[in-house]
Amino acid sequence: MSRRREVSHTSARSLLMTVLGEFVLPRGRPVWTSTLVDVLGTFGIEEKSARQALARTAAEGWLVSERVGRRVRWSLTPPGRRLLTEGAERIYGFGRSNGEWDGRWLMVLVSVPEAKRDLRHSLRTRLTWAGFGSPTPGVWISPDTGRQDEAGGILTELGLDAEAMSFVAAYAKIGDEDAMVARAWDLTTLEERYEGFIDEFTGLNPDTGDPVLHAQTRLVHEWRRFPFLDPQLPARLLPPNWSGAQAAELFHRKHVEWRPAARRHWELLVADEEKE
Incomplete structure (x- = not known):
């Protein structure tokens, strides 16, 4: 895994959210700007x-700053904590x-x-994120019948609930269920993404210090x-x-394995900044 990787401005914010969720959220204390900038810098993100x-x-309401002398430190706002807590539950429970x-x-x-x-774009994006697939225009399916309330909420927010219909049923004899699944979801591309994840992290064994913090964040x-x-x-x-099953096993095993050393190194970084 490259130690210096070009990251876009959009990805810089996304990576920041990963760092906040993985290290700042569980610690529950403010963090200096310099600590965050230095950690993001290991991924090739410039200070600016x-x-x-x-x-x-x-500006989006997830962080609040506090000036201490000539320095600035950041704390998660209550909405920011809720956002990251919900995200952590989904990420760590997924798979x-x-x-x-x-x-x-x-x-x-x-x-x-x-x-x-x-x-149309909003509907497709939100239903896709909710795990639905569309085998044919105007038809959305999910094997998780418990997603009815989520789908209903999306349709209501988009003003489409009055025109929509829903059913819960088993697949019948006409047609082929596997063919329907293949039309609704691009499992080939998804599997390629999973195989890329496996290739990137299998065999990666950082021990301590910056390498393990970097590896855990990237993971x-x-x-x-x-x-x-x-869509699970x-x-x-x-x-x-x-x-996907192999990738999930790899993620959960590596995350547990690397977490203690990564958090110890984070604490050392924070302690060094607090001494200044």
């Missing part, structure tokens, strides 16, 4: 970009077994005119993308030897 990411995150599937599908029927492209940062990409289909709907 790191400070801009801090400013944007504060664990969902139990047996009862074979029932949740189907949502909703169509948006071609002329309303922004609305979480890469893994946090998958809850938005993977039941095992019987997935290809044989699904790479």
Whole structure:
């Protein structure tokens, strides 16, 4: 894994959120600007970009700054803590077994005119993030029938609830269920992403200091993308030897293995800054 990697301004903010969730949130104490800037710098993020990411995150209400003499330190706001706590629960819980599937599908029927492209895009984006796939225009499906309330909330917020319909049912004899799944989700591309994750972190064994902090941050940062990409289909709907299962095992094992050393090094960085 490259120690110096070019990161866009948008990714700088995303990486900052990873650092805040992994190290600042559990510590529950303010952190100096210099600590955050230095850690982001190990990923090739220039100081100016790191400070801009801090400013944007504060402007969105997730951070608040406090000046102490000539220096500035940052604390999570209550909304920021809630956001990161919810994110941590989703990231660290993702990839664990969902139990047996009862074979029932949740189907949502909703169509948006071609002329309303922004609305169509919002609907597609939000339902996709909620784990739904679309095998044919106007039809959205999920094997998780418990997502009815989430889907209903999305439709209500977009003003589409009056036109929508929903059903819960098992797949019948007409057609092929596997073909429907293949049309609804691009599992080939998703599996390639999982294999890339496996290639990047298998065999990576940092021990202490900056390398383990860097590796742990990168591990979480890469893994946090998958809850938005993977609909978490039941095992019987997935290809044989699904790479997602191997990637999940790798993430959870490495995260537990690296966490103590990474947090010890974070504490050393914070302590060094507090001495100045």
